[in-house]
Amino acid sequence: MDRTGSEVRPSGGTVAGAVFEVEVGLTVNGAARRLRVDSRVTLLDALRDHLGLTGAKKGCDQGACGACTVLVDGRRVVACLMLAAQCEGRAVTTVEGLSGGGAAHPVQEAFARRDAFQCGYCTPGQIMSAVALLAEGRAGSAREIAEFMSGNLCRCGAYQNIRAAIGDVAGGV
CATH class of the missing domain: 3.10.20.30 (Beta-grasp domain)
Structure with a gap:
């Protein structure tokens, strides 16, 4: 052991x-x-x-x-x-465990609404970081969202849409 x-x-x-x-x-x-x-x-x-x-x-x-x-x-x-x-x-x-009873998680819905997917390769990691960021209470401003999402890279450069989606869920930040 x-x-x-x-x-x-x-x-x-x-x-x-x-x-x-x-x-x-x-x-x-x-x-x-x-x-x-x-x-x-x-x-x-x-x-x-x-x-x-x-x-x-x-x-x-x-x-x-x-x-x-x-x-x-x-x-x-x-x-x-x-x-x-x-x-x-x-x-x-994991991202597979976010949706409850078949309904998409609010962050997943916001990503779809804001076209924050692009190629989609980074999307699961982006979504999981966004869920944690929101739970941590670190989405008080666009600058905070950018800072606390900086560890997640997007090869397509969809950062503006990703930040907007997170801001939507955070209450219009």
Whole structure:
């Protein structure tokens, strides 16, 4: 067992060359999940490759673009820099988990209304960051929105529409 209570086992070879697997229990989009993954697997790869949740995108794989942004215990994280094993006992929300009962989340609706999608590659990360930004109460002005969304890059340059959509949800900022 590691310090989080996850079981750690070598899956082959000698200890020096072993691949260590961990069993991780987490809640993803409201559903309890158990995963058995290599201890080096990122949260992004666990979501995409093990759970089939492909909304979070692999952009830079270095935490610089924000395309893989998800919420962990309500706080935004870049999933490419967080290990799946770090999510033991935690709640993860992806863009797939935002809509409740088939209804789009207000941020998703605002993005559609404001044409903040462009190519769409960065959109899930942008939406997840926007949801967190609003929950954090950091959308008091257009400048604040721009500042607190600066970790999410858009290759198409739809920043004006993205900021406008967030402002709409924030109450006309």
